[in-house]
Amino acid sequence: xxxxxxxxxxxxxxxxxxxxxxxxxxxxxxxxxxxxxxxxxxxxxxxxxxxxxxxxxxxxxxxxxxxxxxxxxxxxxxxxxxxxxxxxxxxxxxxxxxxxxxxxxxxxxxxxxxxxxxxxxxxxxxxxxxxxxxxxxxxxxxxxxxxxxxxxxxxxxxxxxxxxxxxxxxxxxxxxxxxxxxxxxxxxxxxxxxxxxxxxxxxxxxxxxxxxxxxxxxxxxxxxxxxxxxxxxxxxxxxxxxxxxxxxxxxxxxxxxxxxxxxxxxxxxxxxxxxxxxxxxxxxxxxxxxxxxxxxxxxxxxxxxxxxxxxxxxxx
Numbered sequence: 001x002x003x004x005x006x007x008x009x010x011x012x013x014x015x016x017x018x019x020x021x022x023x024x025x026x027x028x029x030x031x032x033x034x035x036x037x038x039x040x041x042x043x044x045x046x047x048x049x050x051x052x053x054x055x056x057x058x059x060x061x062x063x064x065x066x067x068x069x070x071x072x073x074x075x076x077x078x079x080x081x082x083x084x085x086x087x088x089x090x091x092x093x094x095x096x097x098x099x100x101x102x103x104x105x106x107x108x109x110x111x112x113x114x115x116x117x118x119x120x121x122x123x124x125x126x127x128x129x130x131x132x133x134x135x136x137x138x139x140x141x142x143x144x145x146x147x148x149x150x151x152x153x154x155x156x157x158x159x160x161x162x163x164x165x166x167x168x169x170x171x172x173x174x175x176x177x178x179x180x181x182x183x184x185x186x187x188x189x190x191x192x193x194x195x196x197x198x199x200x201x202x203x204x205x206x207x208x209x210x211x212x213x214x215x216x217x218x219x220x221x222x223x224x225x226x227x228x229x230x231x232x233x234x235x236x237x238x239x240x241x242x243x244x245x246x247x248x249x250x251x252x253x254x255x256x257x258x259x260x261x262x263x264x265x266x267x268x269x270x271x272x273x274x275x276x277x278x279x280x281x282x283x284x285x286x287x288x289x290x291x292x293x294x295x296x297x298x299x300x301x302x303x304x305x306x307x308x309x310x311x312x313x314x315x316x
Contacts, residue, residue, distance in 0.1 A: 056103075
C-alpha cells in the first residue's frame with residue numbers, strides 16, 4: 001500500500017514510509033482470502049490470541065472482524081477497486097488486568113503483517129510520558145513519544161488523565177491537541193489506542209469530542225469470571241513449571257472469591273501477584289529446611305499453606 005510522507009509536528013525532516021521496491025522480490029497478487037492469509041500469516045496471530053488469552057470472546061471476535069476488513073481491502077486493491085483508508089484508532093475500556101495491552105500488541109502484529117504499519121512496535125505510555133510540568137515542556141515530550149511510535153501503535157493507558165479541567169495550569173490539553181493533529185494527518189502510519197476505565201473514558205470523550213470522532217473502534221473488556229481467573233492461574237504456573245499441591249487450587253479459588261470483593265482488584269494482575277507471593281512463601285518454607293535434600297516435586301509445588309497464609313483470608 002502506498003503511503004504519503006509523514007512528518008511529526010515540530011520536526012523538519014520527512015521520512016518516506018515505504019522502502020524502494022525490490023524488483024527481484026516479486027510477490028503473487030492475492031486473489032483469495034486464503035492468498036492474503038498465506039502471505040501475511042495473520043491467522044497465526046489470531047490463533048495465538050485465541051490460545052494465549054482466556055475468555056474475552058467479544059473482544060477476540062471484534063479483532064477478527066477488523067482483520068477481515070483489512071484482508072478484504074487488500075483483495076479490493078488487487079482487483080483495482082477503490083478503498084477508503086480505514087480509520088484504525090481504537091479505544092479499549094475495562095478494569096485493570098483484563099488483557100488490554102496484550103490485545104494491543106496482537107493488533108500491532110496484525111497491522112504490520114497486512115502492511116498497514118511499517119514496523120509494528122507497540123509503545124505503551126501514560127500521562128507522565130506525554131505531559132510536562134512547565135510551559136514548553138509538553139510539546140517536546142509528546143512529539144518524542146510520537147516519533148518512537150510512528151510506524152506502529154501508540155497505546156495510552158489511563159488516557160482520561162490527560163484532561164484535567166479542574167486545574168487551569170495543567171498542560172494535558174496541549175498533548176491532546178498534538179495527538180488530534182497526528183491521529184488525523186498521519187493515520188496511515190500510526191494507530192493510537194486509548195485505554196482506561198469505561199466511565200472515565202466516556203467523560204473524557206464528552207469533554208474532547210474531537211478525539212471521540214477519530215476513534216473508529218470501541219472495545220469493552222469485561223472482568224474475568226472466577227473460573228477464568230483460575231484457568232489463568234493454571235497457565236501462569238505451568239509456564240514456570242509449578243503446580244498446585246493437594247488443596248492448593250481450592251485455596252486459590254477461595255482467595256479469588258474473597259479478593260474480588262475487596263478494593264483495587266485487578267483481575268489477572270491480582271492473580272499473578274497472589275501467585276508471586278505464594279512462590280515467596282514456598283521459597284521461605286523450603287529455605288527453612290536447609291538440611292533436607294529437595295526433590296524436583298518439592299521445588300515445583302505450591303502448597304495450600306502457601307496460599308492460605310495470605311492476609312486476604314484474615315480480612316486484611
